[in-house]
Each structure stands twice: as structure tokens, then as C-alpha cells.
Amino acid sequence: MKTLLITILFSTALFSAKAADIYVNNSGQPGTWTTITLALAAAAPGDRIFVSPYGAYVEDITIVQNVTITSAVSETLFNLVGTTNIIGNSNMDVRIIGCEASGGLTATVGAATLANKANVYVVDCNYPSITAQDFIVTHVLFCDVPTLNIRHGEIRGCTGSTFTIADGPNAGIGDTVNIVANKFARLNWQNDDNYFFIANNRIVTTTTNAVVLNNWHYSTVNKNIMANNTVQNNYWVNNVANYGATILLQDNNNRDNLEFWNMLVNNLNVSSTYSRAVAAPSTAGSGNVKSYYSYYNSPIVNLTHIIESSAGAWGAAAIPFDADGRGTDATAIDAGSPSIQYYDIDLTRNDRGTFGGPYSIDNYLEPLTGNARVYDLNMPFEIWTGQTPAVKAESTHMK
Numbered sequence: 001m002k003t004l005l006i007t008i009l010f011s012t013a014l015f016s017a018k019a020a021d022i023y024v025n026n027s028g029q030p031g032t033w034t035t036i037t038l039a040l041a042a043a044a045p046g047d048r049i050f051v052s053p054y055g056a057y058v059e060d061i062t063i064v065q066n067v068t069i070t071s072a073v074s075e076t077l078f079n080l081v082g083t084t085n086i087i088g089n090s091n092m093d094v095r096i097i098g099c100e101a102s103g104g105l106t107a108t109v110g111a112a113t114l115a116n117k118a119n120v121y122v123v124d125c126n127y128p129s130i131t132a133q134d135f136i137v138t139h140v141l142f143c144d145v146p147t148l149n150i151r152h153g154e155i156r157g158c159t160g161s162t163f164t165i166a167d168g169p170n171a172g173i174g175d176t177v178n179i180v181a182n183k184f185a186r187l188n189w190q191n192d193d194n195y196f197f198i199a200n201n202r203i204v205t206t207t208t209n210a211v212v213l214n215n216w217h218y219s220t221v222n223k224n225i226m227a228n229n230t231v232q233n234n235y236w237v238n239n240v241a242n243y244g245a246t247i248l249l250q251d252n253n254n255r256d257n258l259e260f261w262n263m264l265v266n267n268l269n270v271s272s273t274y275s276r277a278v279a280a281p282s283t284a285g286s287g288n289v290k291s292y293y294s295y296y297n298s299p300i301v302n303l304t305h306i307i308e309s310s311a312g313a314w315g316a317a318a319i320p321f322d323a324d325g326r327g328t329d330a331t332a333i334d335a336g337s338p339s340i341q342y343y344d345i346d347l348t349r350n351d352r353g354t355f356g357g358p359y360s361i362d363n364y365l366e367p368l369t370g371n372a373r374v375y376d377l378n379m380p381f382e383i384w385t386g387q388t389p390a391v392k393a394e395s396t397h398m399k
Helices: 036-042
Strands: 021-024 047-051 056-058 061-063 067-071 078-081 084-087 093-097 099-101 105-108 118-123 129-132 136-141 147-150 152-156 162-165 176-180 186-189 195-199 202-205 211-213 224-227 230-233 247-249 258-261 264-267 289-292 306-308 373-378 392-396
Touching: 021 036, 036 047, 036 061, 105 118, 105 136, 129 136, 136 147, 147 152, 162 176, 186 202
Parallel strands: 021 047, 047 067, 056 078, 061 084, 067 093, 078 099, 084 105, 093 118, 105 129, 118 136, 129 147, 136 152, 147 162, 152 176, 162 186, 176 195, 186 211, 195 224, 202 230, 211 247, 224 258, 230 264, 258 289, 289 306
Antiparallel strands: 373 392
16 A cells, blocks of 8 residues: 655645635544535535545545545545546546545546646545546546546556556647556557657556557657656467557557657567567558667567667567566666766666656655655756756645
8 A cells, every 4th residue: 555645736726725624534523524425515616625544434425626635644545435426627626635445436527628627636546447538637646546547637656457548539639648657567548639658667468468559649740759668568379460569559640750768678478470579550550650779679560660779679588677667687778878868877867768867667656755755857967067957846745
């Protein structure tokens, strides 16, 4: 179970100073509500609901307005025996922090729109599943969640099984979905509305493909980027077309804006024709996939349009990695990039190499009790005498 940090998200606007604090305690303590449902009914927009973790709340809750629901005790999750239903609204802001739930969380469109999306933050929670529909920007941070299915937003520092980015309303939105520093088994990307930034993840599967890109948003300006990931396929099935690939590019559209950087991609069943590090349909799409400073332990299959710009990118054997997905073989660390931002692997220059830099998995999976936990850090790679460096960070923090 994760250590809980009662959280303020600095990157978003603060609630009104008039917001009230409401307390829930099912023991009947004076001045508290006995259920979360009653507290929600009494809450005004922007209120915070603090839930005592010393007892289970057997109820399905429905959220229809701006509200924060959080554990009343730092580092302790409250127990919800039931489901969480969020009905979207224009510019909605919902935050659920520190919930251990037996049922899934579902966020439906409601009155949210393309121009006025709802924001849902799920932080330090354990849900069996999280599902969010169109126009719900879902921020899933530091959660244990086996099944995720969202369309917009971010997934950072989570553990799980299958993460799906479903297709949106096909309105050409062009936002970026960030999937950063997670440990899970399978990524299923189906979205042609939004770009992706997939970085510093450990994705290891024992069934079919580890990453399937079924569709993606093409642009001549912006890129879809996979960087610093360890991706491994342990699926031992021979001679099954495509299904043995570690990364499967399923779509035949333009691949010109797909880029792989500092990737470590293994397939442990290289005896099969289609059990390869990367595979694509036999009818290749247009454009070129760019792959820089990555290590693949087997050739690419049916992907004729590719630019491979690092020496020694193909290996005869899989690279070993540690429990958090860091490559332990020197040939896989930074893969020979001469550029300074990829060179310094001990982070003294904020290295961007395999599992380094501001998106390092270390920044996500090890909570710093009592201190700010940075989940998105932007800072210069070099600082020279006389410069005034600018550092921008998004974080969660102890209350």
C-alpha cells in the first residue's frame, strides 16, 4: 500500500477562501456527518470533505460539483466499500485523495464540453478501475489501479495492469496525454484526437503485446514521443502473426511524427518470426518512425519506414533490468548519445538518459514523507555563471 500524502495541487487555481471544511466520521462524533453521501449533500461548491479512516463507509457516492474528498489522517487511506460516480460539469474541479475503494470510479460527460472540460484528480488512491469519458481531464497520480480507461489527462507514478487511452470525440483536440513513470503490464493506445508523451515507464507483459498503438494523432508540427521506457514481452507463443511483438504499431496512417528516444525494448521469444521488439502490419503506413539512441534486442518486422540513428541499436540478447525497470547493462544506458542532456547518468546535470532526468521513475514511486513530492520538473540542463535559472515544478505536498 502506498504512503498517503494529503495533497494540494499547486498547478491549479485555489478554491475560494470561503470554502468550508466538512468532516465525516461514521462513529457519530459530534459535528461530523456519518456518511460521505450526507457530507456531499451538505457541501457547497469548493468545500473540502475530510473522511476519518477508522471505519469503512459502505455506500456508493455520486459527485456533481467542485469538491475535495480526502482522508482526515495523513498517510492513512479511508475505506470506501462501494463505487464512485462523477457526473461532469463545465469547468468542474473534483479531487479525491487517499481512498481505498472496493468499487470502481467512473466519470461521465454530463454537462462538460470540449471548450469547458471537467478536471478530476485521483491521488494516492487504490481503485480496482478508473474510467473517464469525453471531456473529462483525468489526473491519476500515485495510485494503485489495475484497469485504467481515460481519454484526456495524465497518468503518473501509478502501478497497474492494463492502461487504455480510448478514442475521443474525433474533434481534433490536439492535447497531450502524459503517461510517465508508471509500472504496469500493457498499454493500449486508441486515441487519434490527442498526442502522447510516454516516458520513464516499466511496461512488462506476459500476454500478447506490451504496447499497442492502434491509432494516433498526426500533425506535421507536434510529435508523439516514447522516451526512456523499459518495455518487455515475456509472452512465449511462436508463429502467431504480430501478437508476439513487444511494441505493435497497428495503424497504417502517417508515422512521420512518431519518435522513440532512449528506449530499452526486449522480447524474450525471438525465435518466432513475429516475436520481435517492434512490429507493424504488413502494409506499412506512410512516413518515417524516428528512433534515437534506443536498444532493441531483435529486429523490427514489417516496418520499412524507419530512421535508426544510433550505433549498436540491435542486440542479440535481452538486456537485464532491475525491479524499477532500469537497464543494468551499459549498452542500454543512454545508448551512446553524445549530447550532454543524455550523457550524465548520475543526474548531476539532470540527465535525460534511460530512467534519468526530470521524469525519473525515482521522483514518482518513492514518496518523500513530510516533503514536497515533485511530479513534473522543468529546469536547465546546464547552469552557467551569471545566469538566472528558471525552475518550474508541479508537486503534491503534506497538508
